[in-house]
Amino acid sequence: MDVLSDAIAVMRTGRPHSAEIRKCAPWGVKAEPFRGAGFHVVLEGTCWLIPAEGAAVALGPGDVVCLPHGCGHALADSPATPLTAVPSASLAEIRPWQDPGDGTPTVLLCGAYTLDQARPHPLFKELPQVIHLPARLGHRSSLHAAVGLLAGEVGRPGHGTEAVVAALLDVLLLYILRAWLDRQGPATGWAATLSDPVVTAALRHIHQAPAEQWTVETLGAKAGLSRAAFSRRFTALVGQPPLSYLTWWRMTLAARLLRDGDQPLQAVALRTGYTSEFAFAKAFKREHGVAPGRYRKSFTPGPGSGPTGSGSGR
Incomplete structure (x- = not known):
């Protein structure tokens, strides 16, 4: 089992969305916070990302920017351009935008993932509000290959496009997170956890077999350490003792099974x-x-309606 993949899968609700956006200067759009993670890729031209907090970020061709916490933000040809509000739902169910203007054009690939932010994986808690991955020749070839495939599929739909786009969006998010992890300095937090072979081995066993009656001793043995040494190392990196994480993971997995299955x-x-x-x-x-039964019902659509309560956005 892959801990990074599991961290994303357990938070996922519904299907990701993506669309190509073409704007001609002057233009500016402002999006409210939304329940999930979003990304923007500049395919042609330039623009600015203006987060709710912090300095504006200049984006050029090939740049990738991810908003893992769904923070409110704006996109514009210039920080000085007036902004037009965009309904927050448009980021969770994004649709193509086009401008008939004749100013300098910008082409963006934009998308959104609907995530259960009420119970984020500890890895997601450590991500910044904005991840900016500038395009650099010869760097992150896998990430940019995924962007190229996704842009081609969105721009020229064919048979099976919906399934292909969903799969490519999953790949893209993983590559973005990989790139962020790879560029960290001295590893701390979950970046250090995923770089530690002993703790990662224990996490993989927990994720692969959550129903196993694990003890600190058996997990330590799988990792090749004594009970005490393993417990100290695991707690220092993960931020909670092994059995506490086991319980957290079991309950997080249970929530997904109740939410997505019957x-x-x-x-x-x-x-x-x-x-x-x-x-x-x-x-x-x-x-x-x-209670688990009530939790499941909160994600079950009523007759003739969409999901209720916390289940909206699936």
Whole structure:
């Protein structure tokens, strides 16, 4: 199991979206915060990203910018251009924009991922509001190859485009996070965790077999360390003891299974390490503040309507 892939998958709700946007100067659009992560890639021309906080960022051809926390921001041909408000839903369900103007053109590839920000993976908590990856010749060839494939698919749809775009968007987000992790200085936090073979081995075992009755001793043995040495190392890097992380991961996985599937509660309990449905329900309510059955119902569409409450945006 891949810990980075799991961190994204467990937060995912609904399908990602992407579209090509063509604007001609002067232009400026302002988006409100949204529940997920977004990205912009400059395919042609230049523009400015104007975050809600901090300095404006100049973007050129090939630049990639990611907003992992869905912060409010603006895009414009110049920081001085007046901005037109865009409904926040347009970033979660993005549609093509085009301008008939005759000013300097800019072509962007924009997209959004709907994520459960109410329970982010610890890795996501450490990401900055804005990740800017400038285009540099010979750098991040895999990232830019994915951008090229995605731009081609969005610009020239064909049979199976919907599935291809969804898969490429998953790939793109992983490449963006890889690039951010790779360019960090001395690794700290989860960047250090993913660079530590001992702790990563333990995390992979937890993710691969969450129903296993793990103990600190058995996890330490898998990692090749004594109980005490493993516990100290794991806690220092992950930020919580091994069994606390195990419980957190089980309950996070349970939430995804309840949200996205229709398995009986007993089956969800067994998949997350609980032989008793009662014990599972008690642990789930302690962690999420609501019983598992009620949690599932909050994501179930009513007759003739979309998802309710916290399930909106799927």
